Amino acid sequence: MSKKEILLQPNNLIKSRYDFTNIENKLFYKILYNAQKQSNNKPIYHATICVDEFREFIKCRNDCTEESIRTMLNLFQQSILEFDYIDDDGSLNTFGSGLINTYKFNHSSNQYEITIHETLYKHITDFIAMQGKGYTALNMSLLFTFKGAYTQRFYTLMRLWSRENTEVEIKYTLDELRSFLKLKPETYPQYKAFKQKIIKRALEEINSKGNMNVEITEELRKNRKVETIIFSVIDHEPRKYFDKKENEVIESENIEINNIIEKLESTDDINKSREIIKASNTNIEEIYIPDETVFTKGTLRSFKKDFKGIDFKNKYMERAFDDAVMITLDRDDVEDIKATSYKFFKGTLDNKIVEYKIEEKEDIKHEEEMDKFW
Numbered sequence: 389m390s391k392k393e394i395l396l397q398p399n400n401l402i403k404s405r406y407d408f409t410n411i412e413n414k415l416f417y418k419i420l421y422n423a424q425k426q427s428n429n430k431p432i433y434h435a436t437i438c439v440d441e442f443r444e445f446i447k448c449r450n451d452c453t454e455e456s457i458r459t460m461l462n463l464f465q466q467s468i469l470e471f472d473y474i475d476d477d478g479s480l481n482t483f484g485s486g487l488i489n490t491y492k493f494n495h496s497s498n499q500y501e502i503t504i505h506e507t508l509y510k511h512i513t514d515f516i517a518m519q520g521k522g523y524t525a526l527n528m529s530l531l532f533t534f535k536g537a538y539t540q541r542f543y544t545l546m547r548l549w550s551r552e553n554t555e556v557e558i559k560y561t562l563d564e565l566r567s568f569l570k571l572k573p574e575t576y577p578q579y580k581a582f583k584q585k586i587i588k589r590a591l592e593e594i595n596s597k598g599n600m601n602v603e604i605t606e607e608l609r610k611n612r613k614v615e616t617i618i619f620s621v622i623d624h625e626p627r628k629y630f631d632k633k634e635n636e637v638i639e640s641e642n643i644e645i646n647n648i649i650e651k652l653e654s655t656d657d658i659n660k661s662r663e664i665i666k667a668s669n670t671n672i673e674e675i676y677i678p679d680e681t682v683f684t685k686g687t688l689r690s691f692k693k694d695f696k697g698i699d700f701k702n703k704y705m706e707r708a709f710d711d712a713v714m715i716t717l718d719r720d721d722v723e724d725i726k727a728t729s730y731k732f733f734k735g736t737l738d739n740k741i742v743e744y745k746i747e748e749k750e751d752i753k754h755e756e757e758m759d760k761f762w
Contacts, residue, residue: 404471550623708740
């Protein structure tokens with residue numbers, strides 16, 4: 389049974405703007421991961437990290453002393469993290485703060501207790517919002533093999549749009565990349581140097597260590613200057629870390645969301661679910677279900693009623709189904725979708741259906757436009 393630490397990073401955080409070193413970047417991911425993992429049993433806005441955990445990604449002994457760790461955490465209080473987000477009113481906001489607010493070291497337990505800003509904390513622990521706005525699963529053990537800070541950033545930016553074992557084209561403008569990396573105007577201002585010193589080095593390390601193949605396929609110019617880079621990406625890293633069909637259960641140390649489920653589903657809701665299970669055996673129109681084994685009898689019946697109008701033979705809708713199942717099983721660390729998980733699953737699948745319907749329309753439009761040239 390292998391163990392993996394999977395960070396579920398909101399997509400807007402992947403595109404956040406900051407400039408950290410290799411070790412600082414890894415600590416950033418570790419703080420986010422521990423905040424998610426501990427969100428059920430730690431005070432709000434907190435993340436606790438044991439000294440032994442630092443040694444997992446800080447290999448040099450001189451960098452892992454108590455003084456060095458405190459120096460890094462002091463720096464994190466002053467290091468500015470910026471990202472954009474849409475608030476409940478639909479307004480675009482730019483958030484900026486120190487990565488952490490405070491830290492406290494308990495000499496008896498050898499633990500650091502770290503507090504982070506409320507806005508940042510909510511972005512990484514509001515899993516319901518993450519379903520609608522998008523997130524990317526990052527395998528921490530793989531991410532920590534990269535020695536370059538820019539490699540880590542480029543990997544997450546490619547992972548943001550990649551698909552498992554499928555070649556995709558990913559476009560970024562130079563302005564976007566420089567903004568994400570928070571590069572100063574005087575840092576490699578010429579594209580040739582930027583490409584050689586940052587992009588190529590990052591891609592070489594990703595291709596050798598990252599379970600991903602990335603190449604530059606085209607450089608789009610405007611007024612003779614490169615403005616946009618098109619990358620070809622094949623991602624071999626799983627996007628699904630729990631695969632019941634193959635009877636392979638990967639033990640993940642991700643957070644449990646029982647407290648979130650309790651907020652979503654009151655006792656009345658659960659009782660209603662139980663009543664559904666006991667309801668009369670009224671015939672329900674049969675629909676194609678990509679995998680019936682992920683449901684209990686009661687939730688299977690509810691699924692047939694709720695999604696009878698969706699054609700899951702359609703490849704886009706099948707992807708929506710697979711994504712929703714993966715998210716629900718990984719969140720609850722269970723092997724099937726029970727009544728207590730069904731409402732969460734249904735909301736996730738509703739969001740995924742909308743997302744993939746938009747993608748299907750865009751793909752059809754693209755194909756129609758391409759047909760005009762043939």
